[in-house]
Amino acid sequence: MNFQERVSKSIKGISDSFRVLLGPGWLTMLADVDAPSILTAMQSGYYTGLAMIPWLILLTIPLYFIQELTIRAALGSGKGMGTLLREVYGNKAAAASLIAMLIIDGAAYVGEYAAISAIGLLFGVPVVISVILVLVFHTVIILMGGSYKRVENVLLAISAFILVYLVAFAVVPIRAQEMYGALLSIFLPSSYSNSLYLTLLAANIGAVIMPWMLYYQQSAIVDKGLRREHYTHERFETVMGAIISETLMIGSLLVGYWLRVKGGVVDGFQSALLSISRIISPYWFIVAAVGMVAAALLAIFVISLGFAYGLSEYFGWPSGLSRRMCEARGFYAFYVVEVVPAALIILFMRDLVNLILGIMVFNAVALAIPTYLLISLVSRRDVVGDYTISRARAIALYVVTTALIIAGIYAIMTTI
Numbered sequence: 001m002n003f004q005e006r007v008s009k010s011i012k013g014i015s016d017s018f019r020v021l022l023g024p025g026w027l028t029m030l031a032d033v034d035a036p037s038i039l040t041a042m043q044s045g046y047y048t049g050l051a052m053i054p055w056l057i058l059l060t061i062p063l064y065f066i067q068e069l070t071i072r073a074a075l076g077s078g079k080g081m082g083t084l085l086r087e088v089y090g091n092k093a094a095a096a097s098l099i100a101m102l103i104i105d106g107a108a109y110v111g112e113y114a115a116i117s118a119i120g121l122l123f124g125v126p127v128v129i130s131v132i133l134v135l136v137f138h139t140v141i142i143l144m145g146g147s148y149k150r151v152e153n154v155l156l157a158i159s160a161f162i163l164v165y166l167v168a169f170a171v172v173p174i175r176a177q178e179m180y181g182a183l184l185s186i187f188l189p190s191s192y193s194n195s196l197y198l199t200l201l202a203a204n205i206g207a208v209i210m211p212w213m214l215y216y217q218q219s220a221i222v223d224k225g226l227r228r229e230h231y232t233h234e235r236f237e238t239v240m241g242a243i244i245s246e247t248l249m250i251g252s253l254l255v256g257y258w259l260r261v262k263g264g265v266v267d268g269f270q271s272a273l274l275s276i277s278r279i280i281s282p283y284w285f286i287v288a289a290v291g292m293v294a295a296a297l298l299a300i301f302v303i304s305l306g307f308a309y310g311l312s313e314y315f316g317w318p319s320g321l322s323r324r325m326c327e328a329r330g331f332y333a334f335y336v337v338e339v340v341p342a343a344l345i346i347l348f349m350r351d352l353v354n355l356i357l358g359i360m361v362f363n364a365v366a367l368a369i370p371t372y373l374l375i376s377l378v379s380r381r382d383v384v385g386d387y388t389i390s391r392a393r394a395i396a397l398y399v400v401t402t403a404l405i406i407a408g409i410y411a412i413m414t415t416i
Contacts, residue, residue, distance in 0.1 A: 022156050022237065023152070023220075023224065023226075023234065023237055024216070024217050024220035024221050024224060024226075024234070024237075025067070025071070025217060025234055025235075025237035025238035025241050026156070026159065026237050026238075026240070026241045027152070027155050027156065027159060027216075027220070027298070027302060028067065028213050028216055028217040028220075028238075028241065028302065029063075029067070029238065029241025029242055029244065029245040030159040030162055030241065030244070030245065030295075030298060031159075031213070031216075031298045031299045031301070031302035031303070032063075032207070032208070032209075032210070032213060032245050033162055033165075033245050033248045033249060033252075033295055034108070034111070034112060034295050034296060034298070034299035035111060035112055035114075035115030035116070035269070035292050035293075035295045035296035035299070036108070036111035036112070036114075036115065036207070037207040037249065037252075037295075038165070038248075038249075038252045038291075038292055038295055039115070039266075039268070039269060039272065040200070040203045040204060040207050041056075041204070041207075041249045041250070041252035041253040041256065042252050042253065042255055042256030042259070042266050042272050043200065043256060043266055044200045044203075044204060044253050044256065045252070045253035045254060045255065045256030045257035045258075045259075045260070045266075046256040046257065046259060046260045046264075046266040047196055047200065047260075048196070048197055048200060049178070049182065049257055049260075050174070050178055050179060050181070050182035050253070050257060051182050051185045051186075051191065051197065052182075052200060052201065052204055052253060053179070053182050053183075053250055053253065054182060054183050054185075054186045055186065055201060055204060055205075056204060056246050056249050056250050056253065057246065057250075059204065059205065059208045059246060060242050060243060060245075060246040062208070062209065062400050062401075062404065063208050063209055063242045063245065063246065064238060064239050064242040065397065065400075066209055066214075066371060066374075066397065066400075066401070067209070067213060067214070067217060067238055067242065068235060068238055068239075069214075069374050069375065069377075069378045069389070069397075070214055070217040070218035070221070070374070071217070071218075071221060071231065071234045071235060071238065071387075072378045072384055072387035072388075072389065073218050073374065073377055073378055073383075073384055073387070074217075074218045074219075074221035074222050074226070075221065075226065075227070075228055075230070075231055075234075075387060076378075076383070076384025076385045076386070076387030076388070077383055077384055077385075078222060079222060079313075080215070080218055080219035080222050080223075080309050080310070080313045080319070081214060081215045081218045081219060081309075081310060081313070081370070081374065082094065082098070082215065082219070082309060082310040082311065082312070082313025082314045083313040083314075083316075084377055084383065085097055085314075085373055085377075086313070086314055086316075088377060088380075088383060089373060091314075093373065094314050095314070096369055097211070097310075097369045097370045097373060098307075098310055098311060098314055100211055100366045100368075100369045100370065101211040101212055101215060101306070101307060101310060101366075101370065102307065103366065104210055104211050104212065104366050105212055105303050105304075105306075105307050105338065106338075106341065106342055108210070108212070108299065108303055109300065109303065109338075109339050109341075109342030109343075110342045110345055110346065111296075112296040112297075112299050112300050112303075112342075113130075113131060113134065113296075113300075113342055113343055113345075113346040114269070114346060115269050115292055115293070115295075115296045116130050116131075116134055116293055116296050116297070117130045117131065117346050118268065118269040118270050119269060119270075119273065119289050119292060119293055121270065122270055122273060122274070122289065123289075127346065127347060128347060131343045131346055131347060134297070134300065134343070135339065135340070135343055137297070138300060138301065138304070138336070138339060139336055141154055141301065142332060142335055142336060143325075146321075146322070146323070146324040146325075147321065147322065148220075148223050148224050148225075148320065148321040148322045149224075150321075151321045152224070152321075155298060155301055155302070158294050158297055158298045158301075159294070159298055160294075161290055161291055161293075161294035162248065162291055162294050162295045162298065163244075163248070163291075164287050164288065164290070164291040165248045165251040165252050165255070165288075165291055166247065166248065166251050167251070167284075167287070168251035168252070168254040168255050168258075169251060169254065171258075171280065171284070172254040172255065172257065172258040174254070198410065201407065202407055202408045202410070204249070205404050205407055205408060206367075206408060207249070208246075208404075209367055209371070209404075210366075210367065211306075211366060211367060211369075211370045211371075212302070212303045212306035212307060213302075213306070214306075214370050214371070214374055215306040215307070215309055215310040215370070216302050216303075216305055216306035216309065217238075219305075219306070219309035219310070219313065219319070219320070220305070220309070221234065222320075223309075223319075223320035223321055223322055224322075225322070231387075255272075255276065255288070256272070258279070258280075259272065259275045259276065259279060262279040263279070264276075264278065264279050269292065273285055273288055273289055273292075276288050300339060304334075304335050304336075304338050304339055305321075305335060307334065307335075307338055308331050308332070308334045308335040308338070309331070311330075311334050312328065312330050312331040312334070315330065317330040317331060318330075318331065319331040367401070367404065367405065368401070368405050371401045372398070372401065375389075375394055375397045375398060375401070376394075378394075379391070379394045
């Protein structure tokens with residue numbers, strides 16, 4: 001084998017490795033770190049120091065194990081979540097799950113547009129221009145439909161920019177004593193008597209798993225044409241994505257913590273970025289702004305695809321990016337139209353920080369319907385075949401999901 005052949009083989013090996021790591025699981029996990037989630041993590045660091053880090057580490061576990069159910073459901077049944085819910089539980093249960101997702105989607109879009117609009121203003125771009133640019137970009141990319149891989153490659157490129165928040169681990173100094181205090185705080189009863197701590201905890205729980213994540217990953221696996229032999233690869237991709245996702249949240253938290261130490265302000269997207277410019281450097285202001293815009297854009301794409309998949313499957317319409325627009329008109333129409341109301345809201349509402357925090361808290365509660373139904377689906381051998389989970393694991397997932405929901409409800413009740 002000559003040098004050129006060895007180089008070609010090495011490049012092919014690297015390409016194959018990336019194909020294993022990057023796909024529906026990776027995009028779902030990176031879209032999970034959207035702009036409101038980054039702001040929530042920054043506010044957590046700003047107001048509670050490092051106290052949320054142990055929780056963010058722990059939340060990696062349910063994030064992976066709940067999302068892993070979508071792999072089992074997709075490969076075991078060959079169907080998207082919307083189709084499975086309708087066929088197994090009937091139209092009412094499927095509709096209830098979709099309605100819960102629609103509410104979350106609408107609120108999430110507002111948060112994403114708020115982030116992009118606020119950042120645009122810092123660069124002298126009017127809100128209306130930012131909104132129009134996002135709508136156009138969102139629509140143009142979907143015109144590339146007819147090839148799932150073509151659209152996925154664009155989304156993978158966007159996801160790469162979100163990784164800039166990993167730099168926080170190199171920029172922000174952390175002392176061992178501070179980390180020990182953070183680890184200890186999770187066991188202190190006094191932490192849970194603090195209403196702000198509870199609100200931020202619930203917001204971080206709500207930022208971990210959202211209904212659209214379940215719909216998107218399951219349907220995207222089917223749309224991409226993954227088969228049983230891809231099961232191990234997809235699980236590995238998902239666990240790596242879960243680890244990176246929560247690591248990015250911790251990185252964002254460290255930024256907020258450092259801004260507090262140095263006298264910065266984190267009461268919104270603009271104040272956080274301006275503080276980064278003043279305290280860290282103007283260069284990192286640009287890097288952080290680009291990362292946050294990328295996070296918002298990726299989330300808008302994945303959320304709207306998740307709903308378009310779910311709704312089309314509910315009505316039994318042809319769906320998927322592997323189909324051309326003329327073959328799946330309903331799928332593409334809902335993808336394009338769903339984001340418009342949120343874009344209009346942004347033109348009239350500007351101060352959305354409290355709303356965004358409330359959205360994150362509400363996510364922890366709205367997760368109930370689709371997650372309980374998904375656990376039940378993957379517990380049935382007649383639905384997913386060999387991919388069924390054990391009774392013990394199903395019970396554990398029910399308990400964990402219920403605990404997350406109770407935490408969200410408790411935080412809401414203590415802050416009213």
